[in-house]
């Protein structure tokens with residue numbers, strides 16, 4: 001077993017920063033509406049890309065993010081079970097998330113230069129996962145799940161429990177739920 005993880009919306013929780021930035025731009029969102037697959041239904045793409053660049057590339061705003069509930073505990077439990085873990089993220093400027101992970105104790109403890117990969121496109125996410133030999137991948141975007149064809153076990157992180165189950169992937173609502181389903185109990 002080799003498990004790959006997406007970063008944003010899986011390990012990093014941008015809910016608060018998205019709420020604040022969206023409000024400044026005139027959008028009063030609920031926390032549920034900040035999920036990657038929901039916010040794009042509400043906020044036009046050019047405005048959304050401004051919000052994304054702020055939370056991803058502005059070092060001060062990036063530090064307002066939180067860790068997802070249960071992420072550290074779960075990564076720790078995988079580490080103690082000697083399960084190889086990998087990070088495959090579509091960030092253009094990895095220094096900002098690396099600094100965030102350092103500040104939160106995730107880097108280099110769980111992720112580091114050896115097991116973390118920053119790619120440009122969804123297709124590259126799939127090819128990187130294939131190259132590593134990832135058997136399981138956890139991501140919060142359905143368009144990524146759909147493209148990760150070379151990963152045998154795809155897990156869709158639906159943290160606000162908004163969707164039904166679908167074919168070709170396993171839906172999980174929390175880190176605890178993910179570990180349960182990975183281990184099959």
Ligand SMILES: [Mg+2]
Nearest residue numbers: 006008009140
């Ligand atoms: Mg994501």
